[in-house]
Amino acid sequence: MNKPLVPNEKKKQNWKQNPEAVKSDILRIATELFAANGLSGTRIDEIAARTETSKRMIYYYFGDKEGLYARVLEAAYAKVREGEKKLNLEGLTAADALAELVSFTFDHHRKSPEFIRMVMIENIHHAQYLKRSEVIRTVNVAAIDRLAEIIRRGEAEGAFRPGLDPVALHWQISALSFFNVSNRPTFSALFGPGLFGPEGQNALRGQAVDMILSHVKVNDP
Amino acid sequence: MNKPLVPNEKKKQNWKQNPEAVKSDILRIATELFAANGLSGTRIDEIAARTETSKRMIYYYFGDKEGLYARVLEAAYAKVREGEKKLNLEGLTAADALAELVSFTFDHHRKSPEFIRMVMIENIHHAQYLKRSEVIRTVNVAAIDRLAEIIRRGEAEGAFRPGLDPVALHWQISALSFFNVSNRPTFSALFGPGLFGPEGQNALRGQAVDMILSHVKVNDP
DNA sequence: AACACTTTTAACTGTTCAGTTAAATCGGGC
DNA sequence: GCCCGATTTAACTGAACAGTTAAAAGTGTT
Numbered sequence: 001m002n003k004p005l006v007p008n009e010k011k012k013q014n015w016k017q018n019p020e021a022v023k024s025d026i027l028r029i030a031t032e033l034f035a036a037n038g039l040s041g042t043r044i045d046e047i048a049a050r051t052e053t054s055k056r057m058i059y060y061y062f063g064d065k066e067g068l069y070a071r072v073l074e075a076a077y078a079k080v081r082e083g084e085k086k087l088n089l090e091g092l093t094a095a096d097a098l099a100e101l102v103s104f105t106f107d108h109h110r111k112s113p114e115f116i117r118m119v120m121i122e123n124i125h126h127a128q129y130l131k132r133s134e135v136i137r138t139v140n141v142a143a144i145d146r147l148a149e150i151i152r153r154g155e156a157e158g159a160f161r162p163g164l165d166p167v168a169l170h171w172q173i174s175a176l177s178f179f180n181v182s183n184r185p186t187f188s189a190l191f192g193p194g195l196f197g198p199e200g201q202n203a204l205r206g207q208a209v210d211m212i213l214s215h216v217k218v219n220d221p
Numbered sequence: 222m223n224k225p226l227v228p229n230e231k232k233k234q235n236w237k238q239n240p241e242a243v244k245s246d247i248l249r250i251a252t253e254l255f256a257a258n259g260l261s262g263t264r265i266d267e268i269a270a271r272t273e274t275s276k277r278m279i280y281y282y283f284g285d286k287e288g289l290y291a292r293v294l295e296a297a298y299a300k301v302r303e304g305e306k307k308l309n310l311e312g313l314t315a316a317d318a319l320a321e322l323v324s325f326t327f328d329h330h331r332k333s334p335e336f337i338r339m340v341m342i343e344n345i346h347h348a349q350y351l352k353r354s355e356v357i358r359t360v361n362v363a364a365i366d367r368l369a370e371i372i373r374r375g376e377a378e379g380a381f382r383p384g385l386d387p388v389a390l391h392w393q394i395s396a397l398s399f400f401n402v403s404n405r406p407t408f409s410a411l412f413g414p415g416l417f418g419p420e421g422q423n424a425l426r427g428q429a430v431d432m433i434l435s436h437v438k439v440n441d442p
Numbered sequence: 443a444a445c446a447c448t449t450t451t452a453a454c455t456g457t458t459c460a461g462t463t464a465a466a467t468c469g470g471g472c
Numbered sequence: 473g474c475c476c477g478a479t480t481t482a483a484c485t486g487a488a489c490a491g492t493t494a495a496a497a498g499t500g501t502t
Binding site: 064 | 488489490491492498499500
Binding site for chain 2: 037038039040041117119120121122123124125126127130131136137140144165167168170171172174175176178179180182183184185186187188189190191192194195200203204207208210211212214215
């Protein structure tokens with residue numbers, strides 16, 4: 001009854017199978033909608049309607065709603081990791097490398113609002129889906145390793161105070177970069193949009209760099 | 222058929238009308254559930270079941286689910302404002318006052334996870350309910366005023382660098398305090414619970430104070 | 443040409459859930 | 473004692489929604 005004798009409308013004749021494309025099409029739309037509406041706020045029927053394929057195929061490939069959500073979460077982390085590979089800190093002093101890392105992280109978060117929203121949603125769910133994913137942990141260990149290396153160099157140079165904790169430092173950089181995106185709606189509603197325009201963001205980025213650097217440097221007056 | 226001839230079970234005889242108590246009972250349970258499950262994730266039937274009153278009364282007093290959510294959000298902000306009145310910065314230098322403010326804010330956020338979750342949820346919804354509330358804005362203006370006063374004193378003392386923006390400073394203090402609670406689930410799942418135990422939290426609080434202070438102080442090496 | 447995997451279609455199931463209805467009773471202020 | 477607002481109860485409505493079913497036919501591989 002399908003692929004019918006009447007290939008009217010926009011039904012593609014000479015049609016090719018492409019499971020990967022179908023899956024990634026579903027993931028793309030699902031990411032958009034889960035990030036916009038949360039897990040319970042998203043409708044499978046709406047995902048299906050905006051996909052090139054059908055509701056049936058969502059269940060065929062992803063099992064159920066939670067399975068799809070879990071895959072969306074993993075894909076979001078994977079995509080962000082991919083973007084972080086662009087960062088090159090070779091040949092810089094430890095302080096310059098750290099400044100560049102903070103600045104990059106700040107901007108990278110800004111450019112990934114969908115990812116930020118997925119993490120927010122996952123935090124609302126007490127990270128229960130992230131906890132089950134072995135894929136994701138490795139991504140983030142790399143961030144800590146990179147920081148640990150910078151700290152090691154900074155101590156060797158005598159530029160950084162001793163005893164810095166790379167995980168705490170990552171927490172601080174993340175806090176400043178993440179909050180900037182996650183809490184923009186409420187912050188902007190309460191205090192106006194000034195900090196979120198181009199000048200405001202440049203100022204906040206520079207201040208974040210300054211805060212982190214003055215914290216790790218050795219100078220105690 | 223009710224208030225029946227048989228006051229068996231725990232039906233309160235000698236029962237008193239008390240609209241305010243009924244409303245605040247509903248708000249208390251609704252806060253707990255909205256904070257736990259979000260707007261679309263919360264069931265009115267579950268709120269009703271855990272209240273001393275009935276589903277009918279929820280609609281009687283709050284109209285609909287969104288009306289109830291909006292009132293819960295306002296109540297959460299009001300309660301947090303109430304807690305902030307405990308902070309006393311009289312007779313301190315600007316630097317000491319700011320240190321105390323950061324430290325207090327960090328701890329105050331930690332003690333208000335329900336409020337934090339409501340703000341997270343509200344950010345997911347692009348602050349659409351907060352925007353409509355005139356009640357809430359005034360709460361937060363006070364925070365800015367308090368900071369502006371500290372900055373003014375710090376500049377007068379010659380202790381702070383000139384040109385500090387109280388809104389940006391509030392953003393920074395909030396980022397460090399808010400992220401600590403909001404992102405604990407994912408951060409802890411990825412990097413372990415170490416930073417969220419008592420020692421870890423003491424360290425993070427101290428480092429937050431240090432970061433803010435070394436950023437506002439005048440010493441440029 | 444056989445076989446496994448992929449895709450289409452649309453109706454259907456069963457449940458969950460926000461919001462309603464109705465009639466009755468109760469408390470308290472006037 | 474009268475009236476109005478507060479409260480109880482439990483069943484009901486109607487829509488939304490996750491997940492299923494079934495039969496058919498396509499693709500790609502060997």
